[in-house]
Amino acid sequence: MRLLVVNADDFGLSPRINEGILKAHVGGVVTSTSLMVTAPAAADGARAAAGHEALSIGLHFVDDGRADLDDPVQVASSFELQLRRFRTLVGRDPTHVDSHHHVHSASPQRQAVFAELVEPLGVPLRGQSGVAYLGAFFGQWQPGVTRVRHVQRPFLMQLVETMVGEGMTELGCHPGRTGDFKSSYTDEREVELATLTEPGLREDIAALGVELVSFAAYETLVP
Numbered sequence: 001m002r003l004l005v006v007n008a009d010d011f012g013l014s015p016r017i018n019e020g021i022l023k024a025h026v027g028g029v030v031t032s033t034s035l036m037v038t039a040p041a042a043a044d045g046a047r048a049a050a051g052h053e054a055l056s057i058g059l060h061f062v063d064d065g066r067a068d069l070d071d072p073v074q075v076a077s078s079f080e081l082q083l084r085r086f087r088t089l090v091g092r093d094p095t096h097v098d099s100h101h102h103v104h105s106a107s108p109q110r111q112a113v114f115a116e117l118v119e120p121l122g123v124p125l126r127g128q129s130g131v132a133y134l135g136a137f138f139g140q141w142q143p144g145v146t147r148v149r150h151v152q153r154p155f156l157m158q159l160v161e162t163m164v165g166e167g168m169t170e171l172g173c174h175p176g177r178t179g180d181f182k183s184s185y186t187d188e189r190e191v192e193l194a195t196l197t198e199p200g201l202r203e204d205i206a207a208l209g210v211e212l213v214s215f216a217a218y219e220t221l222v223p
Contacts, residue, residue, distance in 0.1 A: 002210045003168040003217055004160065005131070006196070007032040008175055009060055009098070011049075012042035013183075020176035020193045022048055025055050028197035029205065030175065031214040034060035034098050037085040046089035056214035058096035058123070059086045061114075063103045072113045079117045095215040096170075098126035124170075124218055131218065132169040134159060139188035151192045153201065161208050168213070168221060 008021040011033040018041055024030035033049070035057055036042060049055055061082055067074040086094055097118045098104070104114040105127050118125040127133050136159055139151040149155050159171070175193035178186045195201075205212060 002164050002166060002208075003213045004164050004205065004210050005032050005056075005168065005170045005213060005215055005217075006030045006173060007034060007058070007096075007098075007170050007215075008173050009034050009100070010036060010039075010174055010176065011057070011060065012036040012039040012045040013176075014039075014181040015041045015044050016177035016180045017041070017189070018045040018048055018176075020189065021045075022052065022055075023177075024173075024175040024193055024196045025052060028175075028193075029202050029212055030055075030173065030196055031212055032056040032058065032095070032170075034058045034096070035086060035090070035094075036060045036062050036100065037082050037089060038062050038064055042085075043089055049090075054214060056095035056216055057090055058098060058215065059083060059094040061097065061099040061104060063100065069103060069106070069110060075110070075113050076117060079114070093121055094123060096124045096126070096218070097121070102126070124215065126170065129218075130167065130221070132165065132167070133172065134163050134169055135172045136163070137171055137173050137192070139191065140185055143184065146188060148188070148191055151188055151195055153195050153198055156195060156201075157204060157208075160205055160210055164208075164210050168218065 006029050008030050012035050067078040105111050124131045140146050176189040
């Protein structure tokens with residue numbers, strides 16, 4: 001089986017980001033999202049997602065600058081606070097865990113600490129847990145330099161065809177509406193949204209023998 005989770009990061013960043021992610025789910029191929037519980041529109045996002053049962057929602061851990069992420073005790077405290085906030089907003093545990101700017105995987109030591117924190121939840125941690133992570137669907141690999149083709153359909157289909165293997169793969173993405181937040185990655189989000197909602201995309205992915213799933217399918221892969 002070739003299973004693909006299309007996961008939208010930055011849920012909760014702003015109302016228009018939330019709007020775009022939900023549009024990419026309802027009218028496109030996004031099957032999962034990761035909630036920034038410390039972001040301004042986190043509560044708005046959680047409320048808006050409540051009616052979308054097929055959308056898996058994970059914790060997008062954020063380095064808020066108040067903890068030394070190389071100190072396991074401080075990491076544990078910060079993680080617990082954000083996990084508690086997630087449970088309050090969403091009403092259940094996250095279906096997966098990842099982090100803003102991949103801070104959880106900045107070093108082997110951090111990876112080990114986060115893996116230990118996530119293990120009791122029984123959900124995948126990005127880059128570990130046997131779920132391959134594919135992050136190449138991104139339009140700005142150099143600061144200020146946009147390569148739009150990397151977030152358009154031909155490149156996306158190439159990634160799916162050549163990089164999604166047996167088992168479960170997570171494709172990271174950042175779709176969204178813009179205009180109500182500041183970021184170095186803005187216009188690219190609109191392009192991603194347009195790509196991920198193009199007519200026939202779901203069918204084209206299926207034709208490659210790849211099944212779109214949410215992180216709910218992870219439970220079936222765990223012995």
